[in-house]
Amino acid sequence: MYYLRISDAPIEVAPLYQKLVDPQFGGIDMFVGTIRQWTGSIETKRIDYTAYHGMAERQLERIAQPIEAQGGRVVVVHRTGQLALTDIAVFVGVAAPHRAEAFKWCQYVIDTLKQxxxxxxxxxxxxxxxxxx
Structure with missing residues (x-):
C-alpha cells in the first residue's frame, strides 16, 4: 500500500526505504531531492515550500494508484515550510518486481509530481x- 505525505517535518530516508522493502520486490529505486545552492548562475539562500494539502495528497494518490495496480509500491514525502541548503525537499521511492519497472516508475512519479x-x-x-x- 502506498505511503504519501505532505509534511513540515524533516524527511528521514531510512524509515521510508523500509516501507519499500518486501520479498516480492527485486528492485527499489529512490530519488531524494535536496535544496541546491546554484541553478546556473543563480545562487539560492533558502526555499519556502507551500502546498494545497488536500488536493496535493489526492493528486499523489492518482499518481501512485496505477503503479500499485501493476504490482508496485510507492512512497512519496514532500516537505513544506522553510528549507535550507542541503535539506531534503522530496523523497520518492518505488519498489517493483524488477529493476527496469522500479527505475521507470520512480522517474514517472517525480516528473508527474513536479507537473x-x-x-x-x-x-x-x-x-x-x-x-x-
Whole structure:
C-alpha cells in the first residue's frame, strides 16, 4: 500500500526505504531531492515550500494508484515550510518486481509530481525572490 505525505517535518530516508522493502520486490529505486545552492548562475539562500494539502495528497494518490495496480509500491514525502541548503525537499521511492519497472516508475512519479501536484516554492536567491514549482 502506498505511503504519501505532505509534511513540515524533516524527511528521514531510512524509515521510508523500509516501507519499500518486501520479498516480492527485486528492485527499489529512490530519488531524494535536496535544496541546491546554484541553478546556473543563480545562487539560492533558502526555499519556502507551500502546498494545497488536500488536493496535493489526492493528486499523489492518482499518481501512485496505477503503479500499485501493476504490482508496485510507492512512497512519496514532500516537505513544506522553510528549507535550507542541503535539506531534503522530496523523497520518492518505488519498489517493483524488477529493476527496469522500479527505475521507470520512480522517474514517472517525480516528473508527474513536479507537473501536476499543487506544491509551490518561493526561492530566496542572492539577487531576488522567485516563485516556481
Amino acid at each position: 501536476t501536484v499543487p506544491i509551490w516554492k518561493k526561492e530566496y536567491d542572492t539577487d531576488k525572490v522567485r516563485w516556481g514549482n
